Amino acid sequence: MPKNKKEFALSSEPQIDERPIFTRISEIIESRKSRAGAYANREVTLMFWEVGRYINSVILGNERAEYGKKIVSSLATQLVEKFGRSFELRNLRRMMQFAEYFVDFEIVSTLSTQLAWSHIIELLPLGNNDARLYYAEEAAERRLSTKELRNQISRKAFERREIANTQLANQSAIPFNVFKDPYLLDTLGLKENFLEADLEKAILVELEKFILEFGRGFAFVERQKRMIIDGDDVVLDLLFYHRHLRRLVAVELKMGAFKAEHMGQMALYLKWLNRYERQEWEEAPVGLILCATAKREKIELLELEKAGIAVAEFWTHLPPKAEFEKKIAQILAEAKERLARRKTFPLGKTQKQIKYFFDPKDDEEGN
Numbered sequence: 209m210p211k212n213k214k215e216f217a218l219s220s221e222p223q224i225d226e227r228p229i230f231t232r233i234s235e236i237i238e239s240r241k242s243r244a245g246a247y248a249n250r251e252v253t254l255m256f257w258e259v260g261r262y263i264n265s266v267i268l269g270n271e272r273a274e275y276g277k278k279i280v281s282s283l284a285t286q287l288v289e290k291f292g293r294s295f296e297l298r299n300l301r302r303m304m305q306f307a308e309y310f311v312d313f314e315i316v317s318t319l320s321t322q323l324a325w326s327h328i329i330e331l332l333p334l335g336n337n338d339a340r341l342y343y344a345e346e347a348a349e350r351r352l353s354t355k356e357l358r359n360q361i362s363r364k365a366f367e368r369r370e371i372a373n374t375q376l377a378n379q380s381a382i383p384f385n386v387f388k389d390p391y392l393l394d395t396l397g398l399k400e401n402f403l404e405a406d407l408e409k410a411i412l413v414e415l416e417k418f419i420l421e422f423g424r425g426f427a428f429v430e431r432q433k434r435m436i437i438d439g440d441d442v443v444l445d446l447l448f449y450h451r452h453l454r455r456l457v458a459v460e461l462k463m464g465a466f467k468a469e470h471m472g473q474m475a476l477y478l479k480w481l482n483r484y485e486r487q488e489w490e491e492a493p494v495g496l497i498l499c500a501t502a503k504r505e506k507i508e509l510l511e512l513e514k515a516g517i518a519v520a521e522f523w524t525h526l527p528p529k530a531e532f533e534k535k536i537a538q539i540l541a542e543a544k545e546r547l548a549r550r551k552t553f554p555l556g557k558t559q560k561q562i563k564y565f566f567d568p569k570d571d572e573e574g575n
Contacts, residue, residue, distance in 0.1 A: 246321070253320035253328065257310070259295075260303030280304075305332045309340060322348035330357050339366045349424055362529070363392055364536045369423075371536075372520060374543040375507070377550065381516035382494050383453055389520035390539075391421055391498060398524045404463050407524075408445055425452040433458075435480045444477050456481050456493040465501035466519055471510055474517050498522045508546055 267279050280300060287295035306328055310316050319328070327347050331340045343366060347357045368388040375389065376382055395417045396410040411418045412431060419426050426448050433444040446459040458477050462470060474495040481493040494516040502521045512519060526532060 249324050250320040253323070253325055254316065256299075256303045256325060256328075257307050257316050257320075259300070260305070260307030263300070263304050264307050302329060302332055309337060319344060319348070324354065326354040327352075327357055330354060330361060334361070342366045342369070346424075350420075363526075364533070367536050367540050368392075371540050371543050372518065374540070374547050375504070376513045376518075377511060380513040381492065382513050382518050386423070386450070386453065386494075387496060387518045387520060388421075388423065389502070389518075391520055391522045392526060393418070393421065393522050393524050394526045395421070396524065402524075404445075404461050407461055407463070407522075411446065422448075425450045426457065427451060429456070435477070435484075437476070437480060442476070442480075447481075453491060454489065455491040456485060458493060458495040460495070460497050461522075462497060462499035464499065466497065466499045466503045466507060468506065468510060470497050470499070470519075471512055471515070471517060475515055478516055492516060494518070496520060504542070504546070508550075 263280060263283070267276055267283075281297055284295060284297035284300045287300070293299075309332065310319070323344065327344075331343055334340045334343070343357060343361055346352065346360060346365070350356075352360065365388065368390060369385060372387040372389040373384050376384060393407075393411075396407075396414050398406060398410055402410075408431065415428055419428065427450075429447040429449050431446055433447045435442045435444065444458050445461045448457040448459060449455075450457050458474065458481060460470070460474055460477075474497055478493050478495050486493060495518070497517065497519045499519065499521060502519055507519050527535060
């Protein structure tokens with residue numbers, strides 16, 4: 209029993225748990241700090257673009273290039289003294305490149321809300337605007353960190369997508385910009401002399417890494433998809449769904465080189481999926497045959513893409529950087545050569561459509 213009335217009054221007051229209050233206040237603070245940071249990042253990026261545009265349009269409008277360089281150098285010295293190291297000559301030149309490569313304010317405004325200046329710096333050294341815009345979209349949609357973006361660039365994701373696109377004919381039943389070639393599965397940790405079952409198991413264990421390599425929009429559906437055809441059990445290795453394309457994607461793993469009979473096998477899977485698994489609002493299923501070695505001339509002659517089938521190599525070990533870059537460049541050059549050879553024959557209107565932040569005409573106007 210309380211010793212006095214004051215003690216009784218205190219003991220009878222309702223008790224409040226402070227933990228959920230603290231948690232909620234913490235959430236409010238973190239949310240507002242994050243928004244403030246995003247807003248500050250947007251303004252910094254727009255400021256750098258505006259500075260670069262002004263230098264490009266006003267100062268370097270003078271035809272005397274050497275004189276322009278001296279002006280920029282002098283400007284950098286003065287700006288550093290007043291505003292700090294962010295305006296050092298090297299970064300000032302980056303601002304000028306940024307304004308030169310991204311001329312449309314609408315694009316820049318979108319980028320500034322999704323990418324940090326550190327992302328922009330990674331994009332500037334790339335050789336063409338298509339690559340810059342591809343990686344910018346990748347970083348924005350996947351919310352990649354600067355390190356992850358740098359990794360995508362070093363692994364030649366854009367070039368490998370271009371290789372896959374280049375191998376598609378005009379009448380292709382496979383949409384462009386869906387697959388890559390080759391796929392880099394070095395992150396799966398496979399050892400020497402692995403079997404097809406080992407590869408399949410490694411993909412499922414490291415499914416997040418596999419889907420990251422596969423690209424945006426893919427969702428895993430089923431492993432060892434069982435189909436009964438004429439009383440026989442037929443099994444598909446992996447089944448995915450592409451959310452943006454609204455279609456099933458069948459994936460077959462082949463440890464050796466591509467063979468012509470693989471086409472018939474995949475075609476059968478796609479026909480079955482189209483009849484028994486496809487929903488009325490979905491597009492027709494497509495297939496990907498992943499093999500250790502792609503026989504590219506054979507693939508071209510078979511015109512698998514018209515049947516909705518793509519073929520790509522998988523690499524479980526990455527060569528040294530210089531060798532890797534040389535090999536990818538060679539594969540891309542050969543793919544373009546085959547494409548040029550196909551164009552010597554009369555074909556229908558191209559179906560190639562590339563989705564970027566902007567209308568392609570914007571880039572033409574900027575160059």
